[in-house]
Each structure stands twice: as structure tokens, then as C-alpha cells.
Amino acid sequence: MLLELINHYHDLPFAMDFSNVAEEAPHYHLEAEIVLALRGSARYKVHHQEFFINTGDMLIIDTQDIHHICESSDDVLLLTSYIDMAHFDDIYPDIDFMIFACEQLGTGLSASHQRAQNKIAFITHQLADMMMIQNKGASDKLLEEKLLDIINMMVNHLQGFFVEKNQFTYGADSSSQLNLDRLAHIINYLYANYDKNVTLSDIAELEHLSVHYVSHLIKETSGLSFQKLINYIRVEYSEKLLNDADMNLTQISEACGFSSPTYFNKCFSEWHHMTPSQYRKQKRPSSRTFHGEIDRDEAMALLLPYAKNHLGEEAFAESTGPYRHAFIHLDKKQLDTKQSAGSHTLCDIFPLHIFIDSEDELKKLIYYKVEVLKLMPASLTASDAALASPLADHIRYSLAESGLHIHEQKSSIICSRKEPAINAADACEKIFASPRLPIRLFGDTSALFTEQGFPTAYYSAYKAFASLGGSIAYKKDRYAVSADSDLSSVVLYNAEPDILMKAHLVFNDGRIPQQIATRTFSGNSSMYSLANEVSFSASFDYRLKKYLFDFASGSVDFIFPEPSNEGRWDIDIPASTMMVLTFTQK
16 A cells, blocks of 8 residues: 555654664655654655755655655664644645645755755754654643644745746745645645646636636746646646556546546656656565664764754753744745735735624714724625614715715625634634624624624724735734835734743844834733723713723834844734734835
8 A cells, every 4th residue: 555554642643753764665644744864865756856865954745745765875864753734724724735845955055045944944953852852751732832833834934836847846935925825725626626627717716816817826836837737736646546556547547637648648757757657667665674773872862963952851841831933934025015916905814894783783883983994894784674774874875975885785694703702812813713704893792892882802803904004925823914015014813811922023134123013902902801890881981982992902012123143033922912013124
């Protein structure tokens, strides 16, 4: 069988151990594989490409990629790790179909190479730490935290590839994060439908974009045309069948979606420089062989220099406290709106669809129209009951003069938000998870305003989105970055009630802004916490109510970061906190 099953460590979504494989048969895993060469050298074959790794090199093999070690030196020692990427698909839905083509980073001295090497070094440190933790039988929780750090780094900063002369090379610095996300979604669809007659129009409809835009996106982001991309995926599947199935070439061609055996021959030869028949006749080892026993004490000694700060016993103490990292790379080229993808603002990505369900809400809207306009709503929809009021036409006309147009409810069912948000970070997390879900105008803390008219945590989040201009450059789990010609902004949230988030802003040109404006929405800046101290009622003084809206809009401060040789600025995001960072990057 080509598929090799991996036994995970302590039921966690990974496995790792030392290895000294001499050679092996082609195979693949449901996990991604990361190999760190601690000593010696090895020659790998991954699909049609060969990679040579020496001491200190790292190789990433994507999920379900056919690969094998062709040969290795007698003294080879590898740290081999397997990560179940599907375990993280609740955070990154298309993670199983992301391509991390950072095998051939080379030793260039360019800024791009140095940035890539720094990212690889971070993963190397984390893997070494994990092996040392595992060897000591220490905290599984610490292992999970470090594994999540690796996943965040890979998805946010190593995702991306570019194909030149049929060779996959590192391309994360050349594409916007939004386009990389779209490409991963497209690849996901192609892997699920490779055996069908998929057209560019199908992809355009899937992404709600024009055919021309999608064609350009695929070519600019991957280096491949749409047709060449889907043909490559079909070739990948044919390789599995050529190795493992009792099928003739005609049957394989048909099963993989090629229009004819002749076209299958042509596409396969373009990548592998041999016909499918020649590929099938190649002789390969039928089993895995090793270079003798591994001295684990010696292996741990070789691993120690890669461990972050040469980890000692104190690194495994539970008293270090839980925290998570967010690494945000800010590349001036990608933040330039001329280079970024489209003109999607935060309000486009997280559109505010307001639903009005009663005549009373419709009347209240007259008094709240100024606050609602500040939120830049994408739509206002009213129910039949609300619009049945004799005053409805008059109210709609009055609001339309202010720029608020109310539309009739077209469906008999409106699925609006039901979950209360206890603070702005909690609201932000719920909006990130379901960005297009309508929200009630008035109600409890799952609406924009309470029945008494006080702003909720959802109001705070949408107010923050509306205050920022520019187009989206990146959008990932727990943060989004927008930019216009002058200003860049980062929206971060840490919805965890008891875990600190360490945000690391890496300015890829090496220049940290001299001043950064911050708007902070802490866990205390919410109606939930304030209601415990203040008695609210419909008769609450309107002058004090104004202060409540200011309170719900966050506190503003200015930070003057110290210069850094690494071009990195670190900031702690406390538990239950949302923060907006705004700066100029010239």
C-alpha cells in the first residue's frame, strides 16, 4: 500500500522521532511531513522533483504527496515529524490543500531569502523543543502550544508557491495573503473534482469573481494557467494509481479526468520527463532499510543546538503560564494598495447586515440613525410586521434622506445572530467565524443595541471595522491587516478568557514605525462588565449615554516602539481583548 499510517503521540495530532533511512519505497501520508537533517545527507524524490538535504536543512512534504528517500549517506540522522493538518481545519478550512513549497530556499543573501530562512529557523526551533519535551515526557499542553505556533507560522507566512520550468519554488513573498487563501480554496475544489470536466467558469462561480479575474489570480499566484494546474493535480492522482492500482493506462487516464490516453501521456511526460508506461516499469525498493541502530543520547546531543535558547529544565515547568503567538509579517510591497488584491475593505469582508423585526425597532432607528451610519451597514432589512406599521413609509422616507435605505424581507426565514458576545474580542471571533450573518438592531447582547439602547460588544467590533479604510492585505485567524496609500492597520483579537497572546509584528523592510496608534477594547469595555456596576434603564440620562458610546468605542493611546535590528515589534494582547494598531509605513 502506498498509504502509510502514522501512530500519533499521546493522541495528539503529530508524531516525531529520529530516523536514518537508507532507502524506501514511494509512499504518502494523510499527514504533512517535516524533515530536519541533523547529520549527513539524503536525496528525496517528491512527485517529479528531487531534493538534496544536508546537515541543518529542512524539507516540508505536503499532505498526500508521494515521496521516498532514494539514497542517504551512511551517517545520516534525521528528525522526522508528521503533522495531522486536518486537525486544524476548524481554524484554517483549506489547510489540507495549502502548498508549502519552501524546500528550495537556497543560501541567497537577498532580503526575501533571509526572511524565509528566519521563518524556517522558527519552525526548526519549535520542532527541536517539541522533541526535547517529548523525550522528557513533559507537558502535552506545552506540545500543543508549540505545534499550534508551527501551524500558524506555516499558514500565515510559508503558504505559497510559484512554478517556474515545472519546478515548485517558494513563493509566499510574491502573493497577497487574500489571493493565497483563494488559491487554497480553488485547489481544494480541484482535488475534489479532478475527475470531472471542471471549467474556469465553475471556479469563477465558486469564488464569486469574473472568469478573467480568476484566470489572472491563478496565473499570478501560482505561475500556472488554470488548465495546467488541474492537469498537474490529475497527474498527481495518476502517479498513485501507477504505483498501487491494478489498472491499465487507459483506465487510469479516464479515472483521472484526462480527455484521452494520448493527452494523459503528454501531460504526464511534461512533468516527469517519461511516459506513464516508463514510470511504471521503474524498479523501486519494496521495503524500507536503515543504517543500523540509532544512539538516542547522541541524537539528542545533535538536536540540542537547534532548541530555542538551549532549553533547560525550567522550559518545561507548568509555571511558565499559557500563551499563544501571532506572527504578522508586514511587507510594504503587499501593503501597497496597487499591489494588493482587489479593493475589499474590512466592511466588505465583514459586512454588517442589520435585521429589524418590529415596528418599535423601526421607530427607535430614527433616534439611532447617526450611530448606525457610523457602522457603515451593508444592508438594512425589515420584517413584514415592521413594515406593516402605518408609519413605516414615513419612517423609511425620513431615513432614506439620511442615507439609510430599508429593504423588505425577501425570505420567510432570517437566520440572525443568536450568540451573546461578552466583549469586543468575543464579538470579533464570532464575526470572523460567520462574517455574513445578519444581526438584530435591538435586543440583548446578541444584537447591536440592548432594548434600552445601550451599545453591545458587537457594536464595538463593527465600529472598529468601519473606522478603518483601505483594502484588505491579509486576513487570518485572529487578525486582519488593511492598508491605503498612507496608513496601515492591524485588527487583532484574543478571545481566550485566560491566555495571553503575544503578537509579533515583523516589518520586512526592517523599519519599525516611529509611532503606532492603538485602540484597545478590553474585557472590561463591555456592557456585560459595566452592567454589574451601573443600573441601566430606559430613562438613563442621555448625556451619560453619550459617554457609554465613547466607552464602547475603545480607549486610544500612542506607542513609540524602540528600534530593532530584526525589524520586529512585540506587543502583548491580554485575554478577552481586541486591539486596532494603526501606523504609517513609508
